[in-house]
Amino acid sequence: MGVEGIGAKVLRKEDRRFITGRGRYVDDMSVPGMKYAAFVRSPHAHAKITGIDTSSAEGMPGVIGILNGQQLQGDGIGNLICGWAVSSKDGTPMKMGAWPALAVGTVRHVGQAVAIVVAETQLQARDAAEAVMVDYEELPVVTTAVDALKEGAPQLHPEAPGNLIFDWELGDKAATDAAFSKAAHVTKIHIHNNRLVPNPMEPRAALGHYDPAEDHYTCWTTSQNPHVARLVMSAFYNVAPEHKLRVIAPDVGGGFGSKIYIYPEEIVCLWASKRTGVPVKWTSDRSEAFLTDAHGRDHETDVELALDADNKILGLRVGTIANLGAYMSLFSSSVPTYLYATLLSGQYDIPAIHANVKTVYTNTVPVDAYRGAGRPEATYVVERTMETAARELGISPAEFRRKNFIRSFPHQTPVIMAYDAGDFDATLNAGMEAADVAGFEARREEAKSRGKLRGLGMSCYIEACGIAPSKAVGSLGAGVGLWESAEVRVNPVGTIEILTGSHSHGQGHETTFAQLVAERFGLPVDNVQIVHGDTDKVQFGMGTYGSRSGAVGMSAIVKALDKVEAKAKKIAAHVLEADEGDIVIENGEVKVAGTDKKLGWHEVCLGAYTAHNLPDGMEPGLKEGAFYDPTNFTFPAGCYICEVEVDPETGTTEIIQFVAADDFGRVINPMIVEGQVHGGLAQGIGQALLEGTHYDDAGQLLTASYMDYAMPRAWDLPNFKVSTNETLCPGNPLGMKGCGEAGAIGSPPAVINAITDAIGNNDLTMPATPEKVWKALNAVA
Amino acid sequence: MYETSYHRPTSLEEAANLATEKGDEAKYLSGGMTLIPTMKQRLAAPEALIDLRHVGELKGITVNGRSIRIGGGVTHAEVAMSDEIKSVCPGFASLAGLIGDPAVRHMGTVGGSVANFDPAADYPAALLALGGTIHTNKREIAADDFFLGLFETALEEGEIVTAVSFEAPDQCAYEKFRNPASRYAMCGVFVARRADGVKVGVTGAGSSGAFRWSDGEQALSSDFAPEAVDGLTVSEADMMGDIHGSSAYRANLVKVVTKRAVKKALSH
Numbered sequence A: 001m002g003v004e005g006i007g008a009k010v011l012r013k014e015d016r017r018f019i020t021g022r023g024r025y026v027d028d029m030s031v032p033g034m035k036y037a038a039f040v041r042s043p044h045a046h047a048k049i050t051g052i053d054t055s056s057a058e059g060m061p062g063v064i065g066i067l068n069g070q071q072l073q074g075d076g077i078g079n080l081i082c083g084w085a086v087s088s089k090d091g092t093p094m095k096m097g098a099w100p101a102l103a104v105g106t107v108r109h110v111g112q113a114v115a116i117v118v119a120e121t122q123l124q125a126r127d128a129a130e131a132v133m134v135d136y137e138e139l140p141v142v143t144t145a146v147d148a149l150k151e152g153a154p155q156l157h158p159e160a161p162g163n164l165i166f167d168w169e170l171g172d173k174a175a176t177d178a179a180f181s182k183a184a185h186v187t188k189i190h191i192h193n194n195r196l197v198p199n200p201m202e203p204r205a206a207l208g209h210y211d212p213a214e215d216h217y218t219c220w221t222t223s224q225n226p227h228v229a230r231l232v233m234s235a236f237y238n239v240a241p242e243h244k245l246r247v248i249a250p251d252v253g254g255g256f257g258s259k260i261y262i263y264p265e266e267i268v269c270l271w272a273s274k275r276t277g278v279p280v281k282w283t284s285d286r287s288e289a290f291l292t293d294a295h296g297r298d299h300e301t302d303v304e305l306a307l308d309a310d311n312k313i314l315g316l317r318v319g320t321i322a323n324l325g326a327y328m329s330l331f332s333s334s335v336p337t338y339l340y341a342t343l344l345s346g347q348y349d350i351p352a353i354h355a356n357v358k359t360v361y362t363n364t365v366p367v368d369a370y371r372g373a374g375r376p377e378a379t380y381v382v383e384r385t386m387e388t389a390a391r392e393l394g395i396s397p398a399e400f401r402r403k404n405f406i407r408s409f410p411h412q413t414p415v416i417m418a419y420d421a422g423d424f425d426a427t428l429n430a431g432m433e434a435a436d437v438a439g440f441e442a443r444r445e446e447a448k449s450r451g452k453l454r455g456l457g458m459s460c461y462i463e464a465c466g467i468a469p470s471k472a473v474g475s476l477g478a479g480v481g482l483w484e485s486a487e488v489r490v491n492p493v494g495t496i497e498i499l500t501g502s503h504s505h506g507q508g509h510e511t512t513f514a515q516l517v518a519e520r521f522g523l524p525v526d527n528v529q530i531v532h533g534d535t536d537k538v539q540f541g542m543g544t545y546g547s548r549s550g551a552v553g554m555s556a557i558v559k560a561l562d563k564v565e566a567k568a569k570k571i572a573a574h575v576l577e578a579d580e581g582d583i584v585i586e587n588g589e590v591k592v593a594g595t596d597k598k599l600g601w602h603e604v605c606l607g608a609y610t611a612h613n614l615p616d617g618m619e620p621g622l623k624e625g626a627f628y629d630p631t632n633f634t635f636p637a638g639c640y641i642c643e644v645e646v647d648p649e650t651g652t653t654e655i656i657q658f659v660a661a662d663d664f665g666r667v668i669n670p671m672i673v674e675g676q677v678h679g680g681l682a683q684g685i686g687q688a689l690l691e692g693t694h695y696d697d698a699g700q701l702l703t704a705s706y707m708d709y710a711m712p713r714a715w716d717l718p719n720f721k722v723s724t725n726e727t728l729c730p731g732n733p734l735g736m737k738g739c740g741e742a743g744a745i746g747s748p749p750a751v752i753n754a755i756t757d758a759i760g761n762n763d764l765t766m767p768a769t770p771e772k773v774w775k776a777l778n779a780v781a
Numbered sequence B: 001m002y003e004t005s006y007h008r009p010t011s012l013e014e015a016a017n018l019a020t021e022k023g024d025e026a027k028y029l030s031g032g033m034t035l036i037p038t039m040k041q042r043l044a045a046p047e048a049l050i051d052l053r054h055v056g057e058l059k060g061i062t063v064n065g066r067s068i069r070i071g072g073g074v075t076h077a078e079v080a081m082s083d084e085i086k087s088v089c090p091g092f093a094s095l096a097g098l099i100g101d102p103a104v105r106h107m108g109t110v111g112g113s114v115a116n117f118d119p120a121a122d123y124p125a126a127l128l129a130l131g132g133t134i135h136t137n138k139r140e141i142a143a144d145d146f147f148l149g150l151f152e153t154a155l156e157e158g159e160i161v162t163a164v165s166f167e168a169p170d171q172c173a174y175e176k177f178r179n180p181a182s183r184y185a186m187c188g189v190f191v192a193r194r195a196d197g198v199k200v201g202v203t204g205a206g207s208s209g210a211f212r213w214s215d216g217e218q219a220l221s222s223d224f225a226p227e228a229v230d231g232l233t234v235s236e237a238d239m240m241g242d243i244h245g246s247s248a249y250r251a252n253l254v255k256v257v258t259k260r261a262v263k264k265a266l267s268h
Ligand SMILES: Cc1cc2nc3c(=O)[nH]c(=O)nc-3n(C[C@H](O)[C@H](O)[C@H](O)COP(=O)(O)OP(=O)(O)OC[C@H]3O[C@@H](n4cnc5c(N)ncnc54)[C@H](O)[C@@H]3O)c2cc1C
Pocket: B027, B028, B029, B030, B031, B032, B033, B034, B035, B036, B037, B052, B072, B073, B098, B099, B100, B101, B104, B107, B108, B109, B110, B111, B112, B113, B115, B116, B118, B120, B121, B122, B123, B159, B160, B161, B162, B182, B183, B184, B185
């Protein structure tokens, strides 16, 4: 409704402050008496701590206190936990190794925090941290998951013999074996999904403030889910009782998953504030971010696809080894299991699937959800395999996919998911048309005349968003429910505050959430304020990740708006002496349909608060809350087509064209959705072409700065051709599916399929750097 | 960053005296594009910073006929945008325009880059190929004698690069193949052609910094055409290898990038 309602390209309300440098991030926060922290970090990937000598550091200028892991444990601060219990196929629970917020006894990755120094200034804290002498006895190191599983590998945790956290399976093994036994063709490939460093623009930060007068704690932190942070810090880490802990996540400059987790630093800053008697602020620098923000991906997978003589898929067999790093991060167990193997059916009707996943400890930074979380890994497996099979069989990759598409919904896959709706032909057709696939061979010839190798690759992805029905995830081991909350607070003058449990860290909630009000009541978005990120202001909520703020967060707002609308109509019907069913609200007016009787929206709101003329028995006020628990996952899907040119002399890949045809269900703000797709594509293309994370044998991160970690830049990317098809999601009131991660999920296989098509060698791993492409070319030349 | 002291001399003499006074704990500061990040990472801890940016003698570009002299304090952006340099030696100006990003080009200086001699820095390839001269507050040093090894130059303690100079060749060009992460040169080649022969300076690829590719020079001196280097092999043993590119890959790049530089020079 109106120019600012659903479907309108409303400019982002929040951008004024971001673009003018007036955003307020944790590092901008300051409280009287605040001091600064620096962490003493392990230079070794695996070592015993044999002594910590703080004597010279303590005497350095400005030093207020130096605290270590023994003291932390002595004060009863609990170990970090993984909040999703996944068991091995034999029923044994996952093997969680102890992770104290400050190391006690052993360090297991370079960068692990060993002690905290609090000083008057940041520089003094850093100088003193350097003067803390830690004696280490180095232990053998293992950095890859495959090596960590080998006999005789260095052992990380006594709790996890052989470094194996769990050996999990999903699907019907016998049925899958049977499918393979009658296959006419089997395609096999090995897939490496490269480890990524998230790199949000704003590094993590924490400000812990203990107030002895009130015996109360406040923690400002860079969090995607402040309520979860508060719950976990109180219930598991014992930092403070929940009702005496306020967590504030103000403006947060990107997260991509890495700011879901509760990290050692915020726990330690809060505890150190109580210990030292001063508010303690820590801000990560970029080097610390590389060494301590949870990394993403890092899978090794063997996949086999069984086909009948008619090229219909009979079965899929997947074996994955996932590197979880040195410790189990908060949701690390769910990523390579329930967020991964459940998507292995892709867009295809596959009768039998069996997946086996082993998760492994190594002496590397912990790995957890990163934009897409499991779904990019699944999509990469499925879409590389589909493309490979089509090439082996000499058939059109598009027609091969089409032949196997799921076409009737709901569709129950053999791996838990029940797809509710979709139209995969529609996105494939839209993608192929936008990419002018028909004209490709001519373009390939033309490129050849210029000495360039042109290739085309596609990816038909499906993913699961809107996580998720609480009961379902509970039965799968989640330690939390995944609903969302909202409160709509109508002020007496008719302006509105929406308090949401979702948290915006770049997504534009202040705009899109307000558009729901514009749609519903015809009020300008400027009359709506979105309040989020503060546990003292907002009711408990689950936060933002997994593209859930639309499908789940906005659904909660819709439910609360329903209640507000109903009450407003009751009041208006009473005042206007009309039937409640005849009241309509539009353009900021509350009218009796078919008459000229009406009230201004503000008059109804004021009436609710003056309470001079309310229906008998009605409570004053106009403020409603709601919790929304999803009925199913949502299933965004689409078709991505990438066209590249490879320079055979140097192996350089140029993306000539990238088409994204997505189905996100209902689109609230097309401009913001487009922006989400662009950002996701940049990250996915970054993974495919540029972002390689390298450890040396001693467990030192070689790619620990932008000198060596290749982030995508604007000139690496083409102008994207994006479009959306709206197959509404039947599971939520707005019909939304989610768009935040699709770009990063769908694009890597499209890019690699295109390059391998160009060079005629399918043996290529991500990131496809010029050198790798050159070598792959020479291997077939 | 560790605590340091800051000094702002306004003449070469004052700068050199300050350096003598502060001894080996002092560092000159020009654009700070290399030094400041190193200090922030606590990999360098000079006790004194002697800022050369206010020393007038280091400023200015002079072009006399085909002789070019560029002050040590001239920024990459000034080189890139200099109409005078462009008119006699466009290859050199375009090289400067390929360094880093706009912020780096407007801060970083010729003197700082030459003194620092990063194995992937761009200017050394050009100065070697152009037979350039590095001027200091004490002497003049031929480029061939100045660039010694990784981050190692002929500069003595406290010596200041005041300018670089060279004669514009008949034809020249720079071709840069970037490291995908840092966007420094993974292999940068400057070719310069004169009546008496061709010189080829290569940066980013060699295991001991920028070098002259003598095989390439010979071949191109007898036939200044891209194909002239086709039959040559570049020794992998002399190449740098790292996570971004093996020595074999860099050896390939030396040839490919040289060919492209020659093609570019011929098209000017
Ligand atoms: C993001 C980024 C990208 C970059 N990309 C490139 C690139 O693509 N190609 C490239 O070539 N370079 C690149 N650089 C480096 C850049 O060109 C630097 O400007 C240059 O290497 C150093 O020059 P400076 O003036 O900044 O020197 P500073 O950082 O101030 O000093 C560097 C060193 O030289 C010494 N020094 C400075 N001036 C003098 C002098 N006149 N005499 C004697 N000693 C002196 C200093 O004491 C110090 O040891 C990049 C830098 C950054 C930050």
